[in-house]
Amino acid sequence: MTNHVITVTLSESKKQKPQSDQLEFGRVFTDHMFVADYCEGQGWTDHRIIPYAPLEMDPAATVFHYGQTIFEGLKAYVGKEGQVLLFRPEENMRRMNKSSERLCMPAFNEEIAIEALEKLISIDKDWIPVTEGTSLYIRPFMVATEPYLGVSPSKKYKFIIILSPVGSYYKEGIHPVKILVENEYVRAVAGGTGTAKTAGNYASGLRAQEIASKKGYSQVLWLDGVERKYIEEVGSMNVFFKINGEVITPILNGSILEGITRKSILQLLRHWDIPVVERKISMEELRSAHQAGTLEEAFGTGTAAVVSPIGELNWGDDIMVVNNNQTGELSKKLYETLTGIQTGKVEDSFGWVVEVTDTVKV
């Protein structure tokens, strides 16, 4: 059984906090981190909050060689009354356990993960930036640590949570991005690891992303790896299209990540009685809609940007400008509603937001 008393060792020195307007994404980390250790036969032990510090890892640790590692990403916001808010953290912890199953890694109790998270955030509360659009990015992850070069699941793991204050994704307000449709490289394929949040999927995507960036595109749009026809995701976001009044997003087909923003947007749209469908959608269909003038909006969704309108799509020789390269009405409404709920400014009628209670005291 897991013994989960969380011990706390406070850092003796505090790092200097960056200024809110100079925050980037994921460069600066808070004073503490949460760590727990797993060993086959013993389960998870030694749950602890300790000063943020380098990990000591054997050079033969499984994670370095066979990539057994999974992660999650979510954010904490400070609300109007100074309360600290999390957005659907239980969804992240559930997804993490789905990822761990695919990668032959041990499950981590979801309630304990959230308890650890809340305790860690309470301790590093002063690190949460308060300027409009900023937040505290939370990165839970699990890595395989057994020093063994046989290709088999590790018998030892670490579960870690680190925190990073991050700036606004849109420095000059929400604005549309240019996307390159990727015809050569493939992110994932059914039967592979595309539905898991595991390192290899991201390593695999770097090359295409680098080429797209050099050409002036902010992200790539991934096509399915089998027919190279159907739309999967955009960079590390799920993707939505509004065609002729109906919202379409690719159905979860076994190679797409099940985004929590995606799920929330589907719920919002249904709540608003806006026609929405999850189904296969091909680039051909998108081009036809564009030519017919019925492609009204396109946007990516994910924790980092929440909603990211797409202003231009480049597919081979075709350049499709969407909605005159302006942020569409629906994209804007979704962005404002979701970020409003996340920061406690818009009423949360879905029960999505969790307040970090101050009862979690050191």
Add this chain to the structure above:
Amino acid sequence: MTNHVITVTLSESKKQKPQSDQLEFGRVFTDHMFVADYCEGQGWTDHRIIPYAPLEMDPAATVFHYGQTIFEGLKAYVGKEGQVLLFRPEENMRRMNKSSERLCMPAFNEEIAIEALEKLISIDKDWIPVTEGTSLYIRPFMVATEPYLGVSPSKKYKFIIILSPVGSYYKEGIHPVKILVENEYVRAVAGGTGTAKTAGNYASGLRAQEIASKKGYSQVLWLDGVERKYIEEVGSMNVFFKINGEVITPILNGSILEGITRKSILQLLRHWDIPVVERKISMEELRSAHQAGTLEEAFGTGTAAVVSPIGELNWGDDIMVVNNNQTGELSKKLYETLTGIQTGKVEDSFGWVVEVTDTVKV
């Protein structure tokens, strides 16, 4: 420019060496390791041989989150006269640089890598086991170390070489294994990272391997991820079939790893004037050959086992026994010739073997 003076810091204490007959694969490591650091703008610096010890890595290091890591695997053997022999090390270093390109990682000079390797082996020479079938397994690898959570190539890396004395793959002599044809999970797909020796490919394969092991199979046979028809690899080995006197191996199609054992076997077969072809081969074709009685031999090839005869293939409801579950004549000849060349017992007319010279002195 890379400054590659290799400094040496010897370990003050020596670890106890395991007994030759108790060696496993990749569990025990020698007294020293080679490390070099890369930083964008500076290239590779601080080439050093130091005592084998844990790495200190920031919890936000790219390798833990986005899997930017590649590796190689080769072996050193002690020959009859006590000389230390490497098998085609330049091929491994070349492949490592191909992998690094796919993963947006920096190249590492191939000659310096081999120099570092030879120097490290000279220092830990006493660790090379001498019993028949044993060897020193060499694991060069490169990991991304920049503490940054943005999904982009790291600006910092470590190149590391570790050494592990390993036992004989075949404790009771070469013998055929049982293989399960994998119909659900996919290892790699063209456009993905299958041709690179990178962690994500192995993480992805663990689940299928685990299921196969539970059913009593030693490895899975991977099918192509598009049509799920064509044969790709067996576990972490390339695969060959002898049908009606002709040897067939799947052609390098963009998702198969280009094995150095595979390449050497193709060269040997051509040298011996045995008909051999690299082409697509489907499970249907294999089954037909089996039914017609023309599937004469099947074997996997890789650094670990060199040649691994396949005695039984399970494809859904079909169980195909190959060559009466006996090691075939050709499999045996290839195994003996290759291991003979590797250990200096068979004349190396191809110039494959490199002797580690003792001029590399500390």
